[in-house]
Amino acid sequence: MVSVDARGRIEFMNDAASKLTGWHPAEAAGRPATDVVRLLCKSTLEPLANPLNVVLERGTPLRLPVGTVLVRRDGSEAAIEDSTAPIHDHTGAVAGAVMVFHDVTSAQQLVLQMTHLASHDVLTDLPNRAMLEDRIKQAVAYGERNDAPFAVLYLDLDRFKRINDSLGHPVGDMLLCAVADRLRACVRNSDTVCRQGGDEFLVLLADQQNQHHAAAAAEKILAELGRSHEIGGHQLFVGASIGISLFPDDGRDAATLIKNADTAMYRAKANGRNIAQFYKHDMNLLAVERQHLEADLRRALERDEFALHYQVKVELASGRISGAEALLRWEHPEQGIVPPDRFLSAAEDFGLIAPLGRWVLKEACAQAKRWQDEGLALDTMAVNVSAQEFRRRDFADCVRAVLQETGLDPACLELEISESSLMRDVESSNTILSSLKELGVRLAVDDFGTGYSSLSCLTRFPLDALKIDRSFVSAIGAPGDANVITSVAIAMGGALKYRIIAQGVEALVQADFLKARGCTEGQGFFFGEALTAAEFSRRMCRAPLRP
The missing domain is CATH 3.30.450.20 (PAS domain)
Structure with missing residues (x-):
């Protein structure tokens, strides 16, 4: 006063x-x-x-x-x-x-800070979706007055979830900030980079004269993001799938341009990831199909439309059925039996792989226990584990709960994890495998020979079996190095006291070759296709198979 x-x-x-x-x-x-x-x-x-x-x-x-x-x-x-x-x-x-x-x-x-927070992402300090939409509206108004095209890019990071799950959210957050910095450096001051949420980003490229300019910008972003990131003592690699929509051809408002760029991004993922894809009008049909697929998958889980078929694993030395691998099938009410290669990738994208994997694990263990109670015991029931499941923090607890619920002896369960999944983070993989091994289950490396792992890495894992990839087995007898590679893999696994399982055995010459070199088990159409539980029971009652 x-x-x-x-x-x-x-x-x-x-x-x-x-x-x-x-x-x-x-x-x-x-x-x-x-x-x-x-x-x-x-x-x-x-x-x-x-x-x-x-x-x-x-x-x-x-x-x-x-x-x-x-x-x-x-x-x-x-x-x-x-x-x-x-x-x-x-x-x-x-x-x-x-x-x-x-x-x-x-x-x-404080008012300025609150205003900034209302229009920016808290983690990366990039503009948020609301601010981007406002700037797209301004770009549309300018473009209509001056016949000025522009582009909207929708980016989704590839492999980010695996990094986040394996190394933790703090490392994931630092990686997102590093990605945001690189995106800022790739564009001009007149452009806008926005974090849509999660591992998704949007970029408004103002005053782009044609497709070539947008494509060049997308390629620059892909190259910049493809370089390694040094985060928390880890050398991390992450790519991106990019969808591109153009004004005015692909939309005359923010919502349409973003939606169409998003649709193109999903096509980029389907075409192999780490690429850029321009929007095309027929993609809307695929987007609708994808929405229907997601809805169908969710209903399938609710209505118990999934079933397991079982493929025999044969002990090559004796010809007896030593185990089974549980293979997922979708009994679609209209399309009939749908194989997993048509829906598993989508289930991962939709976040359904964890509940689906838990159902497979529980059903396979329950069936193995029923066969044991009927006197048709198997040495092992093999269940494939997806990379997303394997990296979940509660995966070992989930396996423990299923074994307790079904009453199956843990030694009868064999979890198959792909070699590439294990090699993404050796230290983390070893920790997870050790926790699973403490439960008493068996552990196998699936698709061995495709993940470029070294012998020193394999010896660090508490493994029981190596499963030779079918690409090597199918080439046995043909010109090339498959015979040598398969022989070396069998010899190496035998020296490490692993059981060696060959998948994709389709001919007698392959079975004889594998048996002669000491391969433990074989699996494939030569021994029989995947069967329903009832058909498999009848098969087990037959005489041993000739390897």
Whole structure:
């Protein structure tokens, strides 16, 4: 609070005013108000008329305009709000004026911060979807007036979820920030990079003259993101699938352009990932089909439309059935039996692989226990484990719960994990495998020979079996190195005391070759296709198979 006499000279100043202006009350007393209370307009930095003098002249109360800045005695500034009123004597004449003001700098900073947060992503500080849509609307308005095309890019990071699941969310968050920085560096100041959410980003490329400019920008982004990221002591690699829509051909509003870029992005994923794909009008049909597939998969889980078929695993030395592999089938009410290669990838994208994998595990263990109770015991029941399942923190607990619920001896369950899944993070894989091994289950490397693992890495894992990839087995007897590679794999596995399982055995020459080199078990159409549980039971009652 500051008051002045009728001449506009300081009469009184309280402690709060003294602290805010930097003037001691004794020093300020008798000075003109313009010396002590100096005001500027924040936007123009022009001096403002002193409200105390204005009130003395007008004799009526006054409020300062928004954006008023007080210049302290030391030259620093503070945003203030005030009200100033005249002081009347007993005759009603104006005898002075009083100004009550307070510092609103912190409040204004908070408002600015809240405004920023409302339009930006908290983690990466990139503009959010709302701000991007507003800028696309501006680009549309400009483009329609000036016949100026532009592009919208929809990016989804490839392999990010595996990194997030295996190394944890803090590392994943740092990787997202690193990706955001690289995206900023790839575009111009006139462009906009936005984080859509999760591992998805949007880019508005303003003033793109044609498809070639958009394609060049997308290729630059792919190349930049493809370089390794040093995050938390880890060298990480992440690519992106990019969908591109163009104004005005692919849409004349923000929602349509974003939707069509999203549709093109899914086509890029389907075409092999880490590529850019322009939107084409027939993609909407595929997008609708994808939506129907997701709905059908969710209903299939609810309605128990899935079933397991079982393929025999044969001990090559004796010809006896030593085990079975559970293979998932979808009994679609309209399409009939749907093989897994037509829906498993989609189930991963839709986040359904975990509940589906748990169902497979439970059903396979329950069937193995039923066969045991019927006297048709198998050495092992093999179940494939997806990379997403394997990296889940609760996977070992899930396996333990299923074994307890079904009553199956853990030694009868063999979990097959692909070599590439194990090699993504050796340390993490070893920890997970050790926790599974403590349960007493058997562990096998699936598709061995395709993941480029070294012998030193394999020896660190608590494994029981190596499953030679079918691509090597199918080439046995043909020109090339398959015979040598398969022989080396069998010899190496035998030296490490692993059971060696060959998958994809389709001919007698392959079975004889594998048996001669000491391969433990074989599996494939030569020994029989996948069967229903009832058909498999009858098969087990037959005489041993000739390897």
